Amino acid sequence: ETGVTQTPRHLVMGMTNKKSLKCEQHLGHNAMYWYKQSAKKPLELMFVYSLEERVENNSVPSRFSPECPNSSHLFLHLHTLQPEDSALYLCASSQGTGNSPLHFGNGTRLTVT
Amino acid sequence: QKEVEQDPGPLSVPEGAIVSLNCTYSNSAFQYFMWYRQYSRKGPELLMYTYSSGNKEDGRFTAQVDKSSKYISLFIRDSQPSDSATYLCAMSATGTASKLTFGTGTRLQVTL
Numbered sequence: 514e515t516g517v518t519q520t521p522r523h524l525v526m527g528m529t530n531k532k533s534l535k536c537e538q539h540l541g542h543n544a545m546y547w548y549k550q551s552a553k554k555p556l557e558l559m560f561v562y563s564l565e566e567r568v569e570n571n572s573v574p575s576r577f578s579p580e581c582p583n584s585s586h587l588f589l590h591l592h593t594l595q596p597e598d599s600a601l602y603l604c605a606s607s608q609g610t611g612n613s614p615l616h617f618g619n620g621t622r623l624t625v626t
Numbered sequence: 627q628k629e630v631e632q633d634p635g636p637l638s639v640p641e642g643a644i645v646s647l648n649c650t651y652s653n654s655a656f657q658y659f660m661w662y663r664q665y666s667r668k669g670p671e672l673l674m675y676t677y678s679s680g681n682k683e684d685g686r687f688t689a690q691v692d693k694s695s696k697y698i699s700l701f702i703r704d705s706q707p708s709d710s711a712t713y714l715c716a717m718s719a720t721g722t723a724s725k726l727t728f729g730t731g732t733r734l735q736v737t738l
Contacts, residue, residue, distance in 0.1 A: 517669070544723065553634060556670075556714070556728040568724050603669050605723075612658070612721040617669030 516540065517618035519604050525624045526594065534589040534621045536604030544610045545587040547579060550601040550620070562587065563610045594625045629653055632715055632729030641738055645702040649715035649729045652696065658721040659691050661700045662714040664731065670714055674700065677721075705736045 517538045526532050538545060544563030548556045561568035562581035569579075576598075578590040587604055601620040607613040632649045639645055647661075657678050662670035674689040676682045682689045688701040698717070702709055715729040 546724070553730055555628075555630065555730050556716075556726075558724065558726070561724045563724075605669075607723045610722055610724050613723060614660070614672040614675060615670075615723050615726070617671065619667065619669045 517604055517606055517616050519602075519618035519621050521621060522619070523622045523624075525626060526591070527626055528594060528596070530594075531590070531592040533591065534602055534604075534623075536587040536589075536618055538585055538587075538604075538606040538616070538618075540606055540608075540616060542606035542608050542613075542616070543584045544607045544613075545581060545584070546605040546607075546615065547587065547589050548603040548605060548617075550603055556603070559589075561610065591623075594623075596625050599623055599625045627652055629727050630715065630717065630729045633732055634730055636733040636735055638735045638737060639705055641705060641707060641736055643705050643736075645700075645705050645709070645734060645736075647700040647702075647713050647715075647732050647734070649698050649717075650696055651698075651717060651727075653717075653719065653727075654693075654696065655719035656696075656717040656727075657693070658718045659689070659698050660716040660726070661687075661689060662716060662728075664712045664714060666711070673713075702734075705734075707736050707738060710734060710736050 547559040560579040580588040605615040661674040664670040712731040
């Protein structure tokens with residue numbers, strides 16, 4: 514496996530469910546990100562994990578909880594989501610958080626019913 | 627006013643046409659500019675990266691930055707059906723990946 518791998522590719526969950534999204538990068542990078550991509554809206558940064566910083570977008574609701582056990586793995590734990598949380602969730606990695614480009618996974622398409 | 631404005635399209639052009647994709651922005655501190663290409667059901671991939679004003683060319687692709695007008699462009703020469711995708715502009719003041727501001731993306735369709 515190369516690049517950034519996200520699982521599952523698709524997820525349908527009810528508002529009372531708890532689920533987790535998984536991301537794994539095989540690029541030797543040391544920074545990982547969660548982005549939310551909704552139709553007709555720009556990519557929204559949710560969380561960043563790196564040696565240099567951990568950034569949380571203050572507008573992200575607490576029903577989204579990130580976990581980064583090491584530099585290769587990133588999780589997004591989901592609980593009591595709302596229908597407006599339906600979107601494509603993209604994981605990305607980079608070498609540091611400076612000028613290095615982002616490498617994205619193919620995303621998890623989440624539908625909240 | 628959005629910090630970055632990008633026409634969502636869709637933009638439909640015949641094969642072989644020259645395509646111009648554009649973004650305008652309001653933050654004069656932006657000096658790092660990127661274009662990402664996103665195919666359907668895939669994640670974005672970096673296409674072009676430029677710093678400050680000027681042009682950068684890579685094969686059929688040319689990125690142009692006009693900081694005085696707060697306007698960036700991506701030109702695609704001899705467009706191919708394989709260029710059909712959504713093109714996202716992104717920019718930042720510091721180049722820091724965690725500080726990128728993205729446009730909404732322009733969907734391009736190149737027809738045979």
